[in-house]
Amino acid sequence: MSSETILKPHLKNTLRSGDILFDKRNQKIMNFKNLWAGLTKGLLHESGHEASNRYRILRRNIFILMILITIIPLIIMAVIYQHEYHSSIKQEIVIPLQTLTNKTKHTFELFFEERLSVIRFIASSYSFEELSNQKTMNRIFNVLMNEYCCLVDLGLINNKGIQLSYAGPYNFLGKDYSEQKWFQEVVVKGIYISNVFMGYRKFPHVAVAVLRRTEEGPPLILRATIDTSKFDDIIASMGLNPESDAFLISRSGIIQTSSRFYGEIMDHCPLSFPRGNYEAIVTEATDPRGREILVACAPFSSAEYSLVLVKPKSDVLHTWHTLRSRMILIFISSVALIILVVFKLTDTLVKRVKEADEKRELTYREFQHTHKLSSIGRLAAGVAHEINNPMAIINEKAGLMKDLVAYDSNFQNKEKFLGLTDSILKSVERCSAITHRLLGFARRMEVQLVELDLNELVQETLGFLEKEALYRNIELILHLADNLPRISSDRGQMQQVFLNIINNALAALEDEGEIVIASWEEDSDTVGVSIRDNGVGMSEETLKSIFDPFFSTKQENGTGLGLAITYGIVKKMGGDIKVKSKQGEGSIFTVYLPKKAKIGPGE
Amino acid sequence: MENLKILLVDDEEEFVTTLAERLELRGLQARAALNGEDALHMIEADTPQIVILDVMMPGLGGLEVLKRIKARHSQIPVILLTGRGSTKEGIKGMQLGAFDYLMKPLDIEELIKKMQEAIKSQP
Numbered sequence: 162m163s164s165e166t167i168l169k170p171h172l173k174n175t176l177r178s179g180d181i182l183f184d185k186r187n188q189k190i191m192n193f194k195n196l197w198a199g200l201t202k203g204l205l206h207e208s209g210h211e212a213s214n215r216y217r218i219l220r221r222n223i224f225i226l227m228i229l230i231t232i233i234p235l236i237i238m239a240v241i242y243q244h245e246y247h248s249s250i251k252q253e254i255v256i257p258l259q260t261l262t263n264k265t266k267h268t269f270e271l272f273f274e275e276r277l278s279v280i281r282f283i284a285s286s287y288s289f290e291e292l293s294n295q296k297t298m299n300r301i302f303n304v305l306m307n308e309y310c311c312l313v314d315l316g317l318i319n320n321k322g323i324q325l326s327y328a329g330p331y332n333f334l335g336k337d338y339s340e341q342k343w344f345q346e347v348v349v350k351g352i353y354i355s356n357v358f359m360g361y362r363k364f365p366h367v368a369v370a371v372l373r374r375t376e377e378g379p380p381l382i383l384r385a386t387i388d389t390s391k392f393d394d395i396i397a398s399m400g401l402n403p404e405s406d407a408f409l410i411s412r413s414g415i416i417q418t419s420s421r422f423y424g425e426i427m428d429h430c431p432l433s434f435p436r437g438n439y440e441a442i443v444t445e446a447t448d449p450r451g452r453e454i455l456v457a458c459a460p461f462s463s464a465e466y467s468l469v470l471v472k473p474k475s476d477v478l479h480t481w482h483t484l485r486s487r488m489i490l491i492f493i494s495s496v497a498l499i500i501l502v503v504f505k506l507t508d509t510l511v512k513r514v515k516e517a518d519e520k521r522e523l524t525y526r527e528f529q530h531t532h533k534l535s536s537i538g539r540l541a542a543g544v545a546h547e548i549n550n551p552m553a554i555i556n557e558k559a560g561l562m563k564d565l566v567a568y569d570s571n572f573q574n575k576e577k578f579l580g581l582t583d584s585i586l587k588s589v590e591r592c593s594a595i596t597h598r599l600l601g602f603a604r605r606m607e608v609q610l611v612e613l614d615l616n617e618l619v620q621e622t623l624g625f626l627e628k629e630a631l632y633r634n635i636e637l638i639l640h641l642a643d644n645l646p647r648i649s650s651d652r653g654q655m656q657q658v659f660l661n662i663i664n665n666a667l668a669a670l671e672d673e674g675e676i677v678i679a680s681w682e683e684d685s686d687t688v689g690v691s692i693r694d695n696g697v698g699m700s701e702e703t704l705k706s707i708f709d710p711f712f713s714t715k716q717e718n719g720t721g722l723g724l725a726i727t728y729g730i731v732k733k734m735g736g737d738i739k740v741k742s743k744q745g746e747g748s749i750f751t752v753y754l755p756k757k758a759k760i761g762p763g764e
Numbered sequence: 765m766e767n768l769k770i771l772l773v774d775d776e777e778e779f780v781t782t783l784a785e786r787l788e789l790r791g792l793q794a795r796a797a798l799n800g801e802d803a804l805h806m807i808e809a810d811t812p813q814i815v816i817l818d819v820m821m822p823g824l825g826g827l828e829v830l831k832r833i834k835a836r837h838s839q840i841p842v843i844l845l846t847g848r849g850s851t852k853e854g855i856k857g858m859q860l861g862a863f864d865y866l867m868k869p870l871d872i873e874e875l876i877k878k879m880q881e882a883i884k885s886q887p
Binding site: 545546549550552553554555556557558560561564565568589590593 | 776778779782783786789847867868869870872
């Protein structure tokens with residue numbers, strides 16, 4: 162009743178300027194659409210690009226973080242381990258090297274000491290006169306030759322440096338040594354051990370000399386020459402491997418025993434290293450051949466020699482190197498494993514997050530959608546009910562006008578009048594069809610479940626559209642399952658569902674396109690029907706809003722209710738509807754319907 | 765069919781009076797009642813041969829009126845008028861003894877046809 166008064170001015174308006182009102186209505190719908198699109202976009206989804214960017218950043222951050230917290234401790238551990246191990250293994254190597262060098266040095270010193278003490282003993286046990294006697298000298302020399310190896314000769318020299326007696330292979334009798342350095346040294350120090358020198362036969366020798374001061378007369382100097390072949394024996398007894406080397410050098414760096422790698426006797430040693438004081442010192446160096454070596458050097462206390470032991474680093478550090486390369490291998494493979502695991506893990510994690518986000522957004526959108534549908538449904542139902550009554554009045558008034566004219570045989574312009582009333586009645590019919598549809602949208606219509614064959618229903622529905630398809634040269638291809646089980650559903654509403662979808666497909670198609678409709682049994686409870694077109698397709702934005710009420714891409718011609726109603730019906734029947742679309746390639750709508758409709762809540 | 769006494773019950777005066785006039789033009793005797801109480805009184809005063817009853821009325825609702833008519837005059841056929849989409853009420857009415865239901869806005873020819881059917885189906 163009140164609605165009538167409200168609507169009356171509009172009705173007047175309609176009579177006068179129906180077209181303008183129609184335009185306004187359209188505009189309002191458009192505005193509403195824009196508003197809705199803006200709102201949902203702001204509220205619900207960032208654009209796809211932004212979202213994917215966000216997940217990419219998330220993935221990157223998690224990946225970096227996980228890599229850092231796993232690999233940094235590993236690196237620290239590896240570095241510490243390497244350092245510790247390196248220093249300890251060095252100790253392990255250096256100590257035996259030192260020991261060996263010291264031991265050998267002692268052997269040498271013992272050797273010298275032995276020779277010296279014998280000579281000292283002779284010097285003390287015999288008098289100057291006895292020793293000056295060539296015969297006695299020969300006898301002593303013979304005894305010594307038997308008891309001690311390596312003696313080459315023995316001789317007595319007086320304090321003037323003149324050789325007084327001599328036993329040995331050469332004839333040095335009467336030779337004057339007073340100008341020689343060793344003589345002066347032995348006079349001052351009382352003892353002398355020479356560097357190795359090549360004798361007359363180019364044979365390495367070492368000379369030792371001892372001075373004894375006597376109570377009765379001038380001091381006597383006993384000089385002996387020692388063959389250095391014994392040195393080689395001592396060095397050989399060190400049991401060195403072929404890559405190692407050991408030799409004696411003099412204080413000035415002259416090699417005293419033959420060396421494997423660093424020159425012959427009397428050559429200058431090409432290596433430089435600190436000599437140390439008394440104990441053996443181990444240093445690292447590079448030899449002229451470019452080998453990394455460890456040099457152990459132990460100077461003698463009695464003679465001006467140093468024992469040098471050279472070992473190539475690669476040799477001594479062999480175990481260390483194998484271990485290190487193994488460690489590096491383990492390190493690299495564990496890093497690779499970590500990266501792989503972290504990558505997979507991050508991937509899964511981000512995927513889960515993304516899925517959860519999407520699910521949440523979907524739920525939210527569905528909620529919004531349901532909410533919107535229900536409020537619009539209520540509004541539509543209210544409007545439809547209110548409009549019904551004035552429509553009924555218009556219908557009767559126009560009907561009466563028509564009757565009056567029809568029963569009056571003398572009425573002027575009878576035909577024209579009848580035409581006018583007919584057009585009013587037709588408009589009323591149209592209006593009531595709209596209210597009917599609105600109510601259908603509100604789903605106030607009763608659902609009548611009947612057993613129906615979906616294939617048959619689809620074919621029936623196509624019957625409405627075949628003409629258009631034929632006219633536009635659109636091919637309709639059916640792939641319907643032969644033994645599709647019958648389903649229990651509402652025939653009229655199902656027809657509306659397929660009509661809406663196929664209509665949409667037709668609208669999306671250019672002339673001479675094709676629509677493929679397939680049906681199948683999805684599972685024991687569900688059947689599926691898909692409607693595919695190769696038309697213009699939809700953008701992602703459109704796809705998101707496609708089931709929203711008042712959303713339409715058909716500009717002037719669409720109410721934006723078709724797919725919303727379709728969605729509502731399918732959902733109400735306990736089914737589901739899915740859309741896939743690609744711009745320029747077409748769309749596919751898939752409807753899943755339960756074999757036995759599970760009627761959901763209304764609206 | 766001529767001189768059939770019809771009672772139209774609807775709260776929309778404009779609708780019900782116009783409809784009555786149209787029916788009279790067709791040679792039928794149609795009276796209008798604007799609410800349920802009036803309708804029941806008019807039935808008692810001058811029993812019609814058929815009642816056309818709107819379901820949605822303020823005060824005494826259409827279904828209630830139907831029940832009362834059927835309680836006293838079960839022989840009178842009643843045709844219900846419902847709004848579009850309100851088939852639920854129509855079906856309920858038929859369960860209560862209404863002959864049929866029609867949806868507003870209605871087609872007068874269809875109404876007459878239904879009334880004929882209703883009269884014919886009378887014993």
